[in-house]
Amino acid sequence: MVGGIVDAFKYDVAQVIINCRANAYVYQQYSHRLVGDAIPDAGPCAGITALLAACQTPLLLILPCDVVDPPADLITRMLNQLSSTDHGVVLIDAAGRHNACVLLRTSAADAAWAYMRSGRRSLTGLFDSLLLQRLMHPTIVDLDSPMALETYRRKRKAFTRAED
Numbered sequence: 001m002v003g004g005i006v007d008a009f010k011y012d013v014a015q016v017i018i019n020c021r022a023n024a025y026v027y028q029q030y031s032h033r034l035v036g037d038a039i040p041d042a043g044p045c046a047g048i049t050a051l052l053a054a055c056q057t058p059l060l061l062i063l064p065c066d067v068v069d070p071p072a073d074l075i076t077r078m079l080n081q082l083s084s085t086d087h088g089v090v091l092i093d094a095a096g097r098h099n100a101c102v103l104l105r106t107s108a109a110d111a112a113w114a115y116m117r118s119g120r121r122s123l124t125g126l127f128d129s130l131l132l133q134r135l136m137h138p139t140i141v142d143l144d145s146p147m148a149l150e151t152y153r154r155k156r157k158a159f160t161r162a163e164d
Contacts, residue, residue, distance in 0.1 A: 002065045006030045012075050014057050019047035039116055044100055045126045049116050052109035064100045071137060078103040078135060087111065087130040091137050098127065098134070 006016055018031040027034060035054045037046035044064075051060055061078070063070060071077070078089045088104035100123060108130055115126050 001068065002027060002030050005063050005065065005067070005070065008070060008072070009061070009063070009075065013061060017051055017054050019051050021047075038113070042116065043121050044123050045112070045116055045121050048100065048102075048104075048123075048126065049109070049112045052104060052106055052112050055106045058106055060104045060106055062100055062102045062104065067099065067101055070101070074101075074137075075103070077137075081133050081135045083133070086133050088132045089135050090127050090132045092134045093137065096134075098124070102127070102132065104130075104132075 016031040017033045017035060018027045020027045020034045021037060024034050033054065035050045038049035038053065039046045048062060051062060061075060081089045082103060087108040088102055090098045091101035092098045111130055112126065115129050
C-alpha cells in the first residue's frame with residue numbers, strides 16, 4: 001500500500017518522508033527519510049507534528065498508508081482549494097468525515113506543537129484548531145480496520161469479475 005501511494009505521487013513531490021512508529025526497515029525503501037512521532041504513543045497528531053518539523057518545503061502533503069487509490073488530481077485540487085491565508089486543506093468524504101489526507105503549510109508547525117503540548121491528541125481537534133479548508137471527495141477508501149479491508153477486497157473482487 002505504501003509503495004502504491006509513493007508511486008502515484010513520486011513526480012509531484014520534492015521528497016518522501018515517512019512517519020514510522022515501528023519496523024523502519026520495511027518503510028525505508030519507500031522514502032528519502034523516516035521520522036518517528038513527535039511524542040511517543042500520542043497517535044496521528046504526533047506523526048503529523050513530526051512531519052511538519054521535518055519538512056523542508058513550504059507545503060506538506062500527508063497521505064496515510066491505509067488510503068487506497070487516491071485520486072490522480074488530488075494535489076491539484078487541494079492546491080486550488082488553498083488560499084494564501086489557510087494553514088491547509090483536509091480531504092473529507094460525503095458524510096463530512098475526514099482522515100489524515102491533508103495538505104499543510106509547514107508554517108503551521110508551531111500551532112501543531114502548541115496543540116500537542118496542551119495535551120490534546122484528537123486529529124479532528126488538530127484540524128479544527130488549524131481552521132483547515134475542507135475539500136470533498138466522496139470516494140475516499142480508507143482501510144483503517146480489518147473489516148474495511150475485507151469489504152474493499154470483496155468489492156474489488158466483484159468489480160474484477162464484472163470486467164471479465
